[in-house]
Amino acid sequence: MITLSVDAMGGDIGLAVTVPAAVSFLAKEPNVRLMMVGDETLLRDALQATSAPMQRIEIVHASEVVGMDEAPQHALKHKKQSSMRLAIEQVKSGNAQAAVSAGNTGALMATARFVLKTLPHVDRPAIAKFLPAQDGKVTLMLDLGANVDCTAEQLVQFAVLGSELVAALYPDKKTPRVGLLNIGTEDIKGTEVVKQTFGLLRESSLHFVGNVESNAIFGGEVDVVVADGFVGNVVLKTIEGAVKFMGSAIKEEFNRNVFTKMGALGALPALNGFKKRLDPRRFNGAIFLGLRGVVIKSHGGTDAVGFEYALAEAYHEAQADSLAKIEQGVSAALLALEEKRLIGQTGSLH
Amino acid sequence: MITLSVDAMGGDIGLAVTVPAAVSFLAKEPNVRLMMVGDETLLRDALQATSAPMQRIEIVHASEVVGMDEAPQHALKHKKQSSMRLAIEQVKSGNAQAAVSAGNTGALMATARFVLKTLPHVDRPAIAKFLPAQDGKVTLMLDLGANVDCTAEQLVQFAVLGSELVAALYPDKKTPRVGLLNIGTEDIKGTEVVKQTFGLLRESSLHFVGNVESNAIFGGEVDVVVADGFVGNVVLKTIEGAVKFMGSAIKEEFNRNVFTKMGALGALPALNGFKKRLDPRRFNGAIFLGLRGVVIKSHGGTDAVGFEYALAEAYHEAQADSLAKIEQGVSAALLALEEKRLIGQTGSLH
Numbered sequence: 001m002i003t004l005s006v007d008a009m010g011g012d013i014g015l016a017v018t019v020p021a022a023v024s025f026l027a028k029e030p031n032v033r034l035m036m037v038g039d040e041t042l043l044r045d046a047l048q049a050t051s052a053p054m055q056r057i058e059i060v061h062a063s064e065v066v067g068m069d070e071a072p073q074h075a076l077k078h079k080k081q082s083s084m085r086l087a088i089e090q091v092k093s094g095n096a097q098a099a100v101s102a103g104n105t106g107a108l109m110a111t112a113r114f115v116l117k118t119l120p121h122v123d124r125p126a127i128a129k130f131l132p133a134q135d136g137k138v139t140l141m142l143d144l145g146a147n148v149d150c151t152a153e154q155l156v157q158f159a160v161l162g163s164e165l166v167a168a169l170y171p172d173k174k175t176p177r178v179g180l181l182n183i184g185t186e187d188i189k190g191t192e193v194v195k196q197t198f199g200l201l202r203e204s205s206l207h208f209v210g211n212v213e214s215n216a217i218f219g220g221e222v223d224v225v226v227a228d229g230f231v232g233n234v235v236l237k238t239i240e241g242a243v244k245f246m247g248s249a250i251k252e253e254f255n256r257n258v259f260t261k262m263g264a265l266g267a268l269p270a271l272n273g274f275k276k277r278l279d280p281r282r283f284n285g286a287i288f289l290g291l292r293g294v295v296i297k298s299h300g301g302t303d304a305v306g307f308e309y310a311l312a313e314a315y316h317e318a319q320a321d322s323l324a325k326i327e328q329g330v331s332a333a334l335l336a337l338e339e340k341r342l343i344g345q346t347g348s349l350h
Numbered sequence: 351m352i353t354l355s356v357d358a359m360g361g362d363i364g365l366a367v368t369v370p371a372a373v374s375f376l377a378k379e380p381n382v383r384l385m386m387v388g389d390e391t392l393l394r395d396a397l398q399a400t401s402a403p404m405q406r407i408e409i410v411h412a413s414e415v416v417g418m419d420e421a422p423q424h425a426l427k428h429k430k431q432s433s434m435r436l437a438i439e440q441v442k443s444g445n446a447q448a449a450v451s452a453g454n455t456g457a458l459m460a461t462a463r464f465v466l467k468t469l470p471h472v473d474r475p476a477i478a479k480f481l482p483a484q485d486g487k488v489t490l491m492l493d494l495g496a497n498v499d500c501t502a503e504q505l506v507q508f509a510v511l512g513s514e515l516v517a518a519l520y521p522d523k524k525t526p527r528v529g530l531l532n533i534g535t536e537d538i539k540g541t542e543v544v545k546q547t548f549g550l551l552r553e554s555s556l557h558f559v560g561n562v563e564s565n566a567i568f569g570g571e572v573d574v575v576v577a578d579g580f581v582g583n584v585v586l587k588t589i590e591g592a593v594k595f596m597g598s599a600i601k602e603e604f605n606r607n608v609f610t611k612m613g614a615l616g617a618l619p620a621l622n623g624f625k626k627r628l629d630p631r632r633f634n635g636a637i638f639l640g641l642r643g644v645v646i647k648s649h650g651g652t653d654a655v656g657f658e659y660a661l662a663e664a665y666h667e668a669q670a671d672s673l674a675k676i677e678q679g680v681s682a683a684l685l686a687l688e689e690k691r692l693i694g695q696t697g698s699l700h
Binding site for chain 1: 482483484495498499531533540541542544563564565566567568569577579580581583584585587588589590591592593594595596598599600603604606609610612613614615616617618619620621623624627628
């Protein structure tokens with residue numbers, strides 16, 4: 001039995017999204033218990049109106065809610081009874097194996113770092129996400145915005161974290177292929193930090209395939225793509241923007257005249273398949289990676305379908321016992337790299 | 351009469367692309383002369399087989415060709431008789447109003463900088479491109495890869511250059527809206543350099559609308575989007591990757607079974623409209639901005655249709671006399687900003 005804690009009040013809409021998602025998720029997954037964290041009265045009312053299996057739901061009362069625009073430091077100091085904070089504390093105390101929230105990203109990251117702390121040898125957690133690639137494959141990309149100014153050492157930590165996560169979640173990917181996001185595949189490309197990172201990754205025990213350009217994300221030739229949080233976030237939003245732009249372009253073309261409109265009728269099954277395949281809700285659920293606990297961030301504006309995908313991501317990680325595997329792997333990889341570099345430095349003194 | 355110089359040997363294929371593109375372009379534009387720069391014998395043979403109006407074509411012999419993988423410094427030192435170099439020199443000497451090349455980007459930029467020099471007050475040239483936005487609009491984005499590590503002052507120069515280019519090319523956009531690419535619209539977002547740039551742009555005489563996220567490129571809410579060359583190049587390649595990925599996804603959906611295949615027949619006019627709208631060849635022609643001369647870079651792998659769009663971009667700039675306007679505007683804007691900052695610094699001493 002896996003237990004997930006849910007920040008039931010988080011997100012732009014809160015209960016009206018989290019409760020239906022939880023009910024639908026429980027109906028599909030018989031081996032899950034949910035701790036719904038939020039206003040007890042409101043939660044009880046919302047759940048009562050549903051067919052939820054109450055024996056697999058525990059309501060944890062939280063008297064406060066973190067606002068979607070609230071400053072992370074404010075939330076950390078003044079919202080100690082928030083649904084977000086208490087949901088994360090369930091993971092800290094071991095009551096739950098993963099927490100899910102659609103709340104304010106900055107506050108969620110600050111709270112998760114404060115409550116759970118980072119893994120040994122990891123300076124800062126990163127935000128990671130599986131993105132759709134060709135032939136139904138997925139590519140893990142990180143960091144997606146937690147760290148804008150990164151050192152080469154931090155980028156290497158992200159690479160190790162990403163590699164360990166993929167290995168933990170996918171038994172057929174024991175040595176994930178890691179690529180460094182760059183503006184060309186040649187060794188000499190990129191900013192100073194990216195060039196340093198390239199050198200470090202080449203010395204690491206990872207399956208480092210070298211520099212990759214952003215189209216590699218879609219190609220499925222790599223399992224992990226590493227970038228700093230500024231570049232990663234820009235890539236993510238560019239993909240979202242491009243998908244939306246192309247979606248409206250195709251709509252406009254089918255609405256052009258009576259013939260194209262008739263054509264759209266026959267094309268509906270394919271168009272719906274296309275729409276479904278790129279539905280951003282299916283890729284909802286960003287992973288806070290590098291913490292001593294599993295925290296999944298749902299998009300704040302998603303609906304119940306999207307939030308259910310975030311719950312599924314949390315379940316997948318908890319089931320695979322990803323955290324224990326990552327902790328072990330990260331320690332080994334980062335220690336080995338550190339040793340190699342120390343030897344290298346000593347060597348160069350002679 | 352406008353004269354363009356064409357590096358006829360540049361690109362993955364060279365003459366087989368540049369010659370048909372030139373012939374087709376001359377047929378459409380009666381007020382253009384082309385200087386075709388390359389191997390005289392090969393050029394004459396290639397042109398003879400066409401219906402080209404020879405009275406509007408001048409062949410300029412060049413005995414060398416810059417390789418697509420040749421190091422920029424090597425090309426600069428050892429290929430002084432290359433088609434690329436001689437094409438740019440036609441602009442320097444005033445024989446042509448703009449040069450077009452599908453050659454190696456690094457070598458083209460190094461050669462263009464060396465031969466033409468930068469505009470006053472401009473440290474380094476940038477690569478800019480018009481990208482497709484909603485409702486047939488376009489957004490100019492820069493830098494697309496010429497400068498990976500940028501200072502705030504350089505980013506401001508790019509903003510000024512981009513704004514002046516749009517104002518010069520589009521009479522209805524006298525004060526182009528300039529956005530700074532960031533990972534959120536709040537003032538406090540971004541890397542240290544981006545935050546500094548934000549401060550400088552706010553003091554500038556530009557119509558600065560603030561931080562924009564990358565989806566703003568498609569929205570048409572801004573006319574110019576500024577980023578460093580690393581981020582800009584990543585955005586460009588992410589768009590290219592996303593468009594290709596979605597194109598193959600839609601193909602796969604229509605090939606799924608006999609019903610979807612039948613549906614595709616009726617949908618063909620709309621699908622072709624969609625394909626045409628996002629055809630990357632229509633957006634071929636990157637602009638080297640900040641030089642004392644107009645240089646347009648065509649994609650190295652494009653076909654004759656794509657190369658013709660690059661010729662059209664060069665023609666558009668030459669016709670609008672964009673260079674003279676940009677030179678004047680850039681001087682005024684950068685001097686005004688410099689003065690303001692000096693006053694600000696003096697003021698803060700009291």
